[in-house]
Amino acid sequence: MRENSCSPVPARRARLGAIGTLLVVVVVVAVAALGCGATDTGSGGLRGLRSAAGPAGGGDGGPFDSHRPTVRRLDPDLLDAIRRAARDAHRDGVPLVLNSGWRSRAHQQRLLDEAVTRYGGVEEARRWVATPDTSAHVTGDAVDIGPTEGAEWLGEHGAAYGLCQIFANESWHFELATTPGGECPDLLPDSSSRS
Numbered sequence: 559m560r561e562n563s564c565s566p567v568p569a570r571r572a573r574l575g576a577i578g579t580l581l582v583v584v585v586v587v588a589v590a591a592l593g594c595g596a597t598d599t600g601s602g603g604l605r606g607l608r609s610a611a612g613p614a615g616g617g618d619g620g621p622f623d624s625h626r627p628t629v630r631r632l633d634p635d636l637l638d639a640i641r642r643a644a645r646d647a648h649r650d651g652v653p654l655v656l657n658s659g660w661r662s663r664a665h666q667q668r669l670l671d672e673a674v675t676r677y678g679g680v681e682e683a684r685r686w687v688a689t690p691d692t693s694a695h696v697t698g699d700a701v702d703i704g705p706t707e708g709a710e711w712l713g714e715h716g717a718a719y720g721l722c723q724i725f726a727n728e729s730w731h732f733e734l735a736t737t738p739g740g741e742c743p744d745l746l747p748d749s750s751s752r753s
């Protein structure tokens with residue numbers, strides 16, 4: 559039997575114990591090394607990655623990566639404007655990312671259905687989520703911007719790029735609604751105002 563050809567059990571245990579200890583040491587050293595790496599270069603490295611990828615890059619995996627359908631299917635002028643705005647916001651030290659861009663009709667309907675459940679009725683839901691027929695996201699003409707400081711930055715500077723907040727209750731939703739440097743139209747109360 560194989561078992562009999564092996565070393566006596568106590569010796570094996572001892573060896574296994576030694577190997578186990580060695581493994582623990584290796585793991586601890588590896589974790590420590592990773593920890594050091596993160597401490598030494600982590601934030602700088604991340605910052606480097608962020609600026610290399612840019613907040614407004616092209617096909618780089620960033621938030622405005624045109625490989626994503628939500629980005630690729632946006633109106634090219636809108637995409638160009640939001641990319642330039644994101645770049646300038648980033649220069650001001652303000653993060654500006656795309657939370658939502660183009661949406662399929664099915665996706666929009668799903669969002670509306672969810673909102674109906676959440677708000678307990680179609681009427682209230684429509685104040686927050688447009689129908690597939692009225693949503694500017696479905697036509698690629700709207701973007702939802704985050705985080706809050708990014709949306710605030712765009713609310714302040716968006717008109718320089720032709721980007722305007724449209725609905726009074728959605729400070730994150732922007733559309734190309736004026737000529738660059740022009741004046742934005744008056745806010746609509748909410749998305750149900752547009753039908």
Ligand SMILES: [Zn+2]
Nearest residue numbers: 700701702731
């Ligand atoms: Zn929106």
